[in-house]
Amino acid sequence: MNLRRLLAITKKEFIHILRDRASLAIIFVMPVMLLFIFGYAVTTDIEHIHTGVVDLDHSPESRALVQAFVNTGSYSFLGEADTVAALTEAMDFGRIKVGLVIPHGYAASLWRDEQAPVQLLLDGSDPTVARTTLATSQIIALMQGNRQNFLRLERLGRSLVPGGVDMRPLVLYNPDMDSKRFNIPGLIGIVLQNVTVILTAFALVREKERGTMEQLIVTPVRAREIIVGKLIPYVVVASFDVALSLIVGVFWFRVPIVGSLSLLILLSFVFLLAALGMGMLISTIAKTQLQAMQMALLTLMPAILLSGFVFPREAMPTVVQWIGYLLPITYFIDILRGIMLKGVGMEALWQDTLLLLGLGILILSVSIVRFRKRLD
Amino acid sequence: MADKDAITVEGLVKEFGKLRAVDGLSFSVPKGAIFALLGPNGSGKSTTIRMLCALLTPTAGRAEVLGFDIVRQGERIKERLGYMSQGFSLYLDLTARENMEFYAGIYGLTKEEKKTRMAEVLKLTLLEAKSEAIVGHLSGGWKQRVALACAILHRPDLLVLDEPTAGVDPVSRRVFWSLIKALAKEGITILVTTHYMDEAQNADLVALMFGGKLRDFGSPGDLEERWQKHTLEAVFIAMVEEHRSLLEEVSR
Numbered sequence: 001m002n003l004r005r006l007l008a009i010t011k012k013e014f015i016h017i018l019r020d021r022a023s024l025a026i027i028f029v030m031p032v033m034l035l036f037i038f039g040y041a042v043t044t045d046i047e048h049i050h051t052g053v054v055d056l057d058h059s060p061e062s063r064a065l066v067q068a069f070v071n072t073g074s075y076s077f078l079g080e081a082d083t084v085a086a087l088t089e090a091m092d093f094g095r096i097k098v099g100l101v102i103p104h105g106y107a108a109s110l111w112r113d114e115q116a117p118v119q120l121l122l123d124g125s126d127p128t129v130a131r132t133t134l135a136t137s138q139i140i141a142l143m144q145g146n147r148q149n150f151l152r153l154e155r156l157g158r159s160l161v162p163g164g165v166d167m168r169p170l171v172l173y174n175p176d177m178d179s180k181r182f183n184i185p186g187l188i189g190i191v192l193q194n195v196t197v198i199l200t201a202f203a204l205v206r207e208k209e210r211g212t213m214e215q216l217i218v219t220p221v222r223a224r225e226i227i228v229g230k231l232i233p234y235v236v237v238a239s240f241d242v243a244l245s246l247i248v249g250v251f252w253f254r255v256p257i258v259g260s261l262s263l264l265i266l267l268s269f270v271f272l273l274a275a276l277g278m279g280m281l282i283s284t285i286a287k288t289q290l291q292a293m294q295m296a297l298l299t300l301m302p303a304i305l306l307s308g309f310v311f312p313r314e315a316m317p318t319v320v321q322w323i324g325y326l327l328p329i330t331y332f333i334d335i336l337r338g339i340m341l342k343g344v345g346m347e348a349l350w351q352d353t354l355l356l357l358g359l360g361i362l363i364l365s366v367s368i369v370r371f372r373k374r375l376d
Numbered sequence: 377m378a379d380k381d382a383i384t385v386e387g388l389v390k391e392f393g394k395l396r397a398v399d400g401l402s403f404s405v406p407k408g409a410i411f412a413l414l415g416p417n418g419s420g421k422s423t424t425i426r427m428l429c430a431l432l433t434p435t436a437g438r439a440e441v442l443g444f445d446i447v448r449q450g451e452r453i454k455e456r457l458g459y460m461s462q463g464f465s466l467y468l469d470l471t472a473r474e475n476m477e478f479y480a481g482i483y484g485l486t487k488e489e490k491k492t493r494m495a496e497v498l499k500l501t502l503l504e505a506k507s508e509a510i511v512g513h514l515s516g517g518w519k520q521r522v523a524l525a526c527a528i529l530h531r532p533d534l535l536v537l538d539e540p541t542a543g544v545d546p547v548s549r550r551v552f553w554s555l556i557k558a559l560a561k562e563g564i565t566i567l568v569t570t571h572y573m574d575e576a577q578n579a580d581l582v583a584l585m586f587g588g589k590l591r592d593f594g595s596p597g598d599l600e601e602r603w604q605k606h607t608l609e610a611v612f613i614a615m616v617e618e619h620r621s622l623l624e625e626v627s628r
Contacts (some may be wrong), residue, residue, distance in 0.1 A: 008481020012467065012474070019469045211465040218429050218459040219482045220451055374450075375431045 009229025051098040059107035097123040184255040185336035186309040200279025201292040223371040258343030274328035274360030281367040331356040382565035387437035397423040399588035410566040412576040415585035458532035464523035468512030483530035517548025537568040573609035
């Protein structure tokens, strides 16, 4: 590795970046844009579910049942419909996702100590909402039943005996179960991956397309000097993006970094090595900028789905899980969540770190070996 | 190989699939000569040049450039080679000086070498006034001289120019050729391809290629004498006609 040649390439590449508006936009605008869009859009929290109700009983008891749903904070009632048909229509048209039908005689049944049937309509096309509402309704039914039993015992002059199972949950790392706290660390990884892969995917292809590559390979410069020399400016630029996305995550989305910030930054560089290598590898394979862009998208899209960023990897088929293991982002998301949410250190992250480092070195070596200084 | 030869080629062949682009080429060029490779489009000129610059690997035959084998010692050749490709592949978003600084670094010039050499070359190529201009904003003739400046910074022993005057106005072409002659006087061997026969008249040696084969080789004077024409242009036209009637015969 000749230092003079390396520096010449690094300097030239810096000038390219600084004089190219598209590159500057990808560096400065894209991370913030992605953080805001994904930060607000990707949420698994069940809130403000539009719900309709047909109350044919009009009793204090039926109103108490509706109130029980309201009290969970997840449902917003859009008002009462007169008929079941009107309620079904509202669901067909997508105005509501949950419908509650309380038949005439609900309160009377309760007072006769009979089972009081209530119909719950669920929009199954959104399984998350349906599943959550189903669980919520069962708990509400159980509680209403308990209340009825309690009242019955009181009437008989007895009192409730203590006993049974008392489940006491302790939610670690994210006590409010706020999905933002889960999403933002992963999102920081995804943003960094997108910016670095897209930027470097063009690094070599641009020279191929403009004909300057031929001029470059007829000089004594080495493949590793070209690849590493071109990577250095992107490492600098990407580390700026690490800082930018951490600042937005911590100060705007209020997701604190529980663990060590310096470890997080250090491991971010390990990830950058692998992600920049991925872009560089694309650049050695693609012949045109269009091809490079297509290949970049082909790697970035599965990465969002397979890395565990949104969907738990445990639920995926084994083969799909294995594809996820080939992506650097999978390990980095583990690391980000580990440090930011759990506050763990290397004792818990050494495996992820080693695999990430190995993957990065492998990808970079392949792109150096693949780079040909001959045209045939 | 004789020490006085800059290029020796023996039975050089290059095939792309079924196409034989270069078909058994043999010649040698002494050091310090201006050597022009002529021929119509698709005659194998660029393929030959790229093999001699160790950019393409020959299918058969061998060649030595500056005493180095083009297959095994390609990187040694590249250290002593200046190369100007078709269309002057410069970085258009960089200034003339930045382009030159880049190649100075690539060829490993020290800080002092870089400083003195840049000043010399800028003066030689009459680029001093345009050194801070973005190359993309310059016209063809200026770009051509920036490309030449980048190619001679490291004092190469062989300067390879692939159609250096394509798309350049006549005045700039004349300026360019006077520069090339000055460089040859310093002892640099020049290998140039061109479409312009009047330019080839400047060469010490000319090789005419047709269909991947060497049709004739010699000084412009030798060729004119052999073909009994007054100019290279006339020789070339005679050759094209001979080649065409040959092709017609074959197809019949």
